[in-house]
Amino acid sequence: MQTLRFAIRQLRREWSAGELRAMSGAILIATAALVAVNAFSDRMQRALERNASELLGADIVVVGSGPPPGDWLARAQTEGIRTARTVQFPSVIITGEVTQLVGVKAVSNDYPLRGELRIADAPYAEDRATDQIPAPGTVWLDPRALGTLGLEVGDTVQLGEASFLISQVLSYEPDRGGGFITLAPRLMMHMDDLKTAALLGPGSRVRHRLLLAAGENELDAFVDWLRPQLERGQELQTVRGAQREISSALDDANRYLGLAALTAVILGGIAMAIAAHRFALRHRDAVAILRCLGASQWTATGVYTLEVLMLGLIAAVAGSGLGYLAQEVLARLLTDMVPADLPAPGWMPGLVGIAAGVVTLGGFVLPPLLRLRHTPPVRVLNRTLGAAPRSGMLSYLAAIAAVIALSGWIVRDAVLVAYVFGGVIATALILSLGSWLLIRLLRPLTKRVGVSWRFGLASIVRRAGGSTIQVAGLGLGLLMIFLLAVVRNDLLDGWRRTLPPDAPNFFVINIQPDQVDGVRDWLADRGLESTAIYPMSRGRITHINDAEPDTDDYPAGWARRRLEGETNLSWAETLPAANRIIEGEWWEADTNTTQISLARGFAEPLRLKLGDKLRLAIADQVFSGEVTSIREVDWDSFQVNFAILLSVTDIEQAPRTYVTSFHLDRSDSPNLAGLARAFPGIAIFDIDVFLDRVRDIIDRVSRAVEFVFLFTLLAGLLVMYATLQSTRDERSFETAVLKTLGASRARLRMGFLGEFATLGFLAGLLAALAATGIGWILATRVYDIPFSFSPELWVLGPLAGSIGVALAALLGGRAVLESTPLATLRRH
């Protein structure tokens, strides 16, 4: 009790004296980073769970490329199962001279069977639930499309061959799916309008959904009846399956955020360890006095352990609060990508964060504190007795293990945690080595600069160990920011630069056979007569060498889906541009046998090779042929490309649409509205808009990750602050002696600035070096794009480092510089 009272007193006093800033700051930052990320993902997870039954807009959905057979609907009705239908496909809306790609969803009455639609009168205005769907002749558009086109509720748009009134803003649909990110804005219309608009031809890329909802028993009976009738390409979706899919997308997102939070925790731990070492050093005298006054070993150390644990708890609670604020910022940075009505954050992430903060603190702080109990009481008579508590790496192993275990539990991905810690430790070692070398290089410099700088540089060299930790810790924080802020853009730019300037920037799909000639004329009018227009069908491989492939033989994921579902295919007489034969031979233009050419990236995962006989089902027709060539395809070229190409035989009559891509000058793009009007039903993809949307998504996600890395940077600064504090007593003594010897405050400040500007410069330089190295590895080894060197990183990095660190140090070191020499010397 008395120990507790003393600990509280001690905490109050040392807190107001600013002795505990580094330690509490480190706990605050580490906890805040963890809580922010966890509370945010908790909200997402709970949104997902809450809406689980709504995810499909039904209990069960059958998805296929064609409308569901009429007898299914009839049977469902007789069994008392409610049904609704949706049809989804990409299309283009036209208003004046502007076109916009939209994801159309035509819905029948009763849609959705579970959950509800939400609509508003204006974009981003307060919305309300509705049990209606768009009336015939009207459409509901999502706010993004309205914003892009400058439209309002009450305006009309053209879609296919008809005009539609925009009657509401669609703010939420339960079965949006596809993770939280969709590329094309949504347009919702009534099913009956599909015919009027004449949007769909045979072979158009369409997803038909049959929505079913009923009590559990009725549904089970119906599913048992339905399952054997499902054909390949038709898929039964359940709520649990949909949940798993979104959940895994969510896990991926949380992983990146978790990664950023973990680096903050690691750096925070380092700052705590440094601060705790100093704390222990400074309290050796006090422990000796307490022992001398009759306190037991445990009372004497217990006081300080309690003090630090109380501090930890307070800082962790504050950090947790900060974390809750920060997760709100995250949710806002990711607007449009997260559900609009996220549930309020729960208290669990906060508690976990607080526990994590205290455990981290305990792990890093207890070893030096517990060693305090070996302080001999005779130290009160002779201060040279009682060696400084050693901070061997070994004693921190338990702490590091605890933090790793904790992180594993929080991020729930052992491999990622191993990579992060491995990566951080390796990078920290490389940075440490680099800074140690640079610091050694400084040594000869000290002889060539003025007295102020000489003193500053000498300080760095003399405290080489501490300086190395400072530079490495700070460098790590800066590195994370550089990687996200600069290298990411370099990578994106590098990719864009690989595209030739005349690379196609528009794709037109869903061209019906009777529209091909008209489209070709339209292209010729614009000097694009040589543009190829390819037929396109969707087909499924039903047999490989006369046997039905057993999908279980293939790894789950892409390969299995390719065999179960359909793939775009085409036919041609000549080898398309951006394709190169790497095995076998391209067929003669006039061949009358069915030959098949596969893209390498398609053939390999499916273990297909030259000579294999494939049977392909396209709608209700079957085509058989032999694989006679394998192609290398440049998918990045933005040319129209196909994984499966066939020689031209009677396949020409298969159900098909046509597709083309071309480069059109931006100033001509208003003409696209004319194209869309002339050929209703076609969909025009603007590659630049698509790339901008991708870039926008990447920007938002990386801003969110950057925001979390801000904590990493703060933790890096704390490492610096903690090391600065750890040399503070020595520094103030030196400063006092120098002042006594006649050094002016300005001169001392100059030396101080010199020291820290140099440290910041070194950290910035190393971070720029490491960021460039990692960028180079990513570009050449992972993404296979030319590496672009960004010189501004090498200027900005060291500059930002030196200015930032010097300012921070000046703020932190003011007390040392301002105190009078007498006061300081008396204390010593």
Add this chain to the structure above:
Amino acid sequence: MSQSQIVLSARNLSREIEGPGGTLSILSDVNFEVARGESVAIVGASGSGKTTLLGLLAGLDLPTAGQVFLEDEELTRLDEDGRARVRAQSVGFVFQQFHLMPALTALENVMLPVELAEEPQARARAQEILRRVGLAERMDHYPRQLSGGEQQRVAIARAFATDPSVLFADEPTGNLDSRTGEQIAELLFELNEQQGTTLVLVTHDHTLAQHCDRVLALEYGQLVSRSGSVETYAGT
């Protein structure tokens, strides 16, 4: 002198340390006893071993050989925490460096040993004794807000707060100017007399040693004089 009147005794006390040049003897075969209420000065040149002796007598350190008895407890047989318990019950300290806890006010510093000994009314007793050392107005000041002399007064108040049977003082005036030093010495002896405390004082200040009943002189770790009077010490 009856056994119960002996409050502190050193028997065949030796202390050696291992140094780079081999074993170094700091104290060798020191024997003496201190009676209850007596004041004893241990004097000697720098390096004579007097501070080491004080540390051993107070149980702050252990001898290489020999025994220390304090209030009939054999300190040299007790473990660290056992010795701390004896100190809490029977010992007070005054140091040259004051050694006040910087985080505590003057009052809290004086309360500390009372609380550690788990004795009642810590605050009232601390206030009372601070008044007696003339610091009634300074109770809520922190050590750094006090002058050297004031800090030593707090240290003395702290030392007497638990009514210790033995008070150890290590150069109590060493860090003070001569005038303040005299005032502190006066205060120390006055309280010592009032409370009937046994005083063991390490100093090289002759004037201070003169105040004591007896002077023990150390030379190269050996007791060279056990005198009943200061004159004997002064003559050696």
